[in-house]
Amino acid sequence: MRYTFIVLAIFLNFISNIAFAQGVIEGKVFDNNTHELLRGVYVIYKNQGTITDQNGSFLLKSDTGKVNIIFRFIGYKPVTKTANVGSGDTIKLDIGLDMDILEIGQIVISANKTEQRVAELTVSMDVLKSKDFLNTHITDAQELITKTPGIEVMDGQASIRGGSGFSYGVGSRVLALLDGLPVISSDAGNIKWEFLPLENISQIEIIKGASSVLYGSSALNGVINFRTADATNIPVTRFFAETGIYGKPADKNWIWTQTPLIFSDLSYSHLQKVGKTDVGIGINLSNNDGYRKYNNEKLARVSVRLKHHNFVVKGLSYGVNINSGYTAKRDFILWNNAATGALIQDTSTVSLLHGSFLDIDPYIAFDNNGPLKHDLRIRFQLADNRFPVRKDKNSDAFSLYAEYQLNYRLSDIFTVISGISESYNKILSHFYGDHQEINIAGFAQLEASLIPGLKMVAGVRLEQNTLDGEHDKIVPVFRTGINWQAAEYTFIRGSFGQGYRYPSIAEKFASTTLGSIKIFPNPYVKPESGWNSEIGIKQGVLMGKTKGQADLSFFFSQSKDMIEFLFGSYPDQITGNYDFGFQAANIEQSRVYGYELEFLLSRSLAGFNTTLSGGYTYIYPVQYNQVTHKNTDTYLKYRRKHSLKISLGSSYKKFDAGLDLFVKSKILNIDDVFLNELTRESILPGFYDYWLHDNKAYMVLDGNVGYQVSRLLNLSLAVKNITNTEYMGRPGDIQPQRNYSLRLSGAF
């Protein structure tokens, strides 16, 4: 019996050693460069772990045997260490982490329709994060984009690196995407900036250059992809309430009211996982009295995201995104006069618009980390414009867009991305007439990584447009590019890409009168086309506690048959009578030479987290003769040679502050109609003298300060145009004077 007890005791001890054999791993984590101990580092073992304390120390229990421990800390490269742990052992593991440059490691999707590090792209791309515009009280996507280096949005029309001018609000050479699907209006071919859901954006990716191979028509000058945020394991709710007031304009003669001009904004978003379903909702309500008479807006947006991960089939997900909006606004078209009425709209062009927008995007995707990825996305889009006074301008547009994409990893070296797309647009309008448009396209792109650090890409697209039953010829476009990682933080790139754009319905068929301006249709206007090339280098910066990146690129673009609205005397095609007015025509052959330098540096020192960023863009935009291929001495219209942005932001404990400086040179050239003795006074009274004296370089300074009131709430004040600079976008479009806004925001 005694032996039995001893044997049992030994057996139980053995079993307990097997079943509960554990060791302890402890140590400290420090910065390899400064040897400063790091607090808050994630120390992960299997599916659990701990974080380091204020002394950089950690302690965790582990199984015996070979154990892998992962150390992760934001701003540092992750490290995996292996330890041999015996039963009852205490292993000492001190780890040094190397800082990483997050900016060059950002994951983006737009450049090649697949996830990639931004440093490894063959084209130039800017990435804007939501914090970039939350701190600065930017609530309008148009304002956000125009404040990005190298981009100017002129009364709604975006131009990247001088690739586009201003064509009276119709036709866009920059394609706006919402989660990868186009959001260009079917009739005017413009971007509906007000309906883009900034309240729930994870990041905005801007491709600077022709991207028609992957995105088709309108991506002639670039792409702006607004990517909405996915739900994470932790539910997140964000909101803000903001109100602001416009100050007095710099020119006292332009003061048109003593009543305070107020703008206010309410924003709410919530992201949460419910079982296997990701749920997101966003709401935005705003009211803007405007700083100009007869130019104001009330806006409401609602967006819903539902994404379900299938229980049974690993990698299968499906869902629907819904975006909707309603606006009641008066757009500003022509000023009353330069002397006293530059901020008063000419009553002949005042028109109240009620516009609504709805898109419903169902999708299904399969990605199980195997060689094949499938993605089918559909967008139903409805938009209408209602003019209570000018009912003849009412329009309804319906569009259906569908795209299937297949990513096929042929080997470790080659990957093919291919797809087919179809879009159908139907427009019902007195203004444009009733029209139907069908576009069918297929694309394929081969990516190759022949040796480590070298990536090459080449792609082709075929596309055909059919308008009212008439087929355009099939358009082929090509692109190619290369990226070489020359050193750990040095990436050299080069690319060539073609682009084209079919004319919008408005450019072909708009027939109306706006105040004193008559618009003539031109159904024979042809597609625009062009190409661009660039070489660039992206250099990561890591100097002590300072890290960031710099990007230098040299670019050239050439386009032909660019569509402009030209003033002249045109015949009415029905009556045969001639009258003065505007008509779209393929008139401009353009070249843009330039370079761009962008940088971002951040540093943490003595509790201050400081970021300095910005960019300088130089362009030489000129017309060329399409026969002789020689440049003329005529500048392209609505371009500026120089633009500079510098931003400085810093936070310390509960405080944060930021300054944004914008400098732009004068507009080089504008439409003759604004300068011509015969026409200038009847269209924009006083503009000619204003142009002569006030078309010059300008500087605008924005600033903001914030204070963390509690764990959840933040109070911030922003002052835009601190210097109260008077400056102009397109002719007659004076930009906002100094304005102040107060915001209470929260996240929990």
Added chain:
Amino acid sequence: MKNLVLLLIISGCFYLASCKKDSQSENFKFLTGPTWASDSLLANGVDASGPDGILKNFKGDAKFNKDYTGTFGVYTGTWRFAFDETELVISTDSLPIPVTTKIVELNSISLKVTTIYPNPQGVPTNIRMTFKAK
């Protein structure tokens, strides 16, 4: 799908290989071929090519160059077709606005265009200009 990819790439290459520069239209060849001499310049049916006529500056030769520049009487500027080549537009710094004309006849020996110059304050002017190849 693999076949679709190959088809796209191959058809794209074939399409590219088959592409050639846009051939010039017949109207382009007619217009840019000869030097044109003004034949009749009428305003409201009356000769307007005299010293006091509103079309006096169009009197003489007109040459439409292949690079879309040209000389039109005393004017120097640019020209282009519009509206599916049914219209001819002439722009010069000397004219306040571009002149858009309807092409009535264009062949190897004759060019006839018409236009109406609007007059917001009064009666518009009907213009007809004919040219003969030299």
